[in-house]
Amino acid sequence: MTIQAIAASSGVHPGTTAGVTAPKPAQTMDSSMFMSLLVTQLKNQDPSAPMDTNQMMSQTVQLSMMEKMTELTTDAKESFSLQMRSAAAQIIGHNVSYALADGTKGSGVASSVSFAAGTPTVAVGGVNVPLDSISGMTAATSPTA
DSSP: OOOOOOOOTTSOOTTOBTTBOOOOOOOOOOHHHHHHHHHHHHHTSOTTSOOOHHHHHHHHHHHHHHHHHHHHHHHHHHHHHHHHHHHHHHHTTSEEEEEOTTSOEEEEEEEEEEOSSSSOEEEETTEEEEGGGEEEEEOOOOOOO
């Protein structure tokens, strides 16, 4: 009996699917992935040689640490965002100078603040200036009598 080879004339190579790209695997591990791996590990363990309890405790501590670090990162981001908003609000009514990314420089009185974008923007003389582009601030000059 003779077996003939299959020619790959369609342009499909072994291990690939025609016209379909494989999804990229997730690069982050979260608590649900950890729990899924732990349950799979427990289901497939040898009953005559169960998992070491020290190893299981170590993995549980690692999960707890990962969750706390994620929570801490989220809290730090929220705190930073609140600090930026507070700083932007305090600029209103002050003279500010700025340098935009395109090289435009200017100065004027900050009249309002918008929190619509990720970075607060300050309106200075009709120009919306991102908070991180403001390079200086002085007290507003009051008219003399």
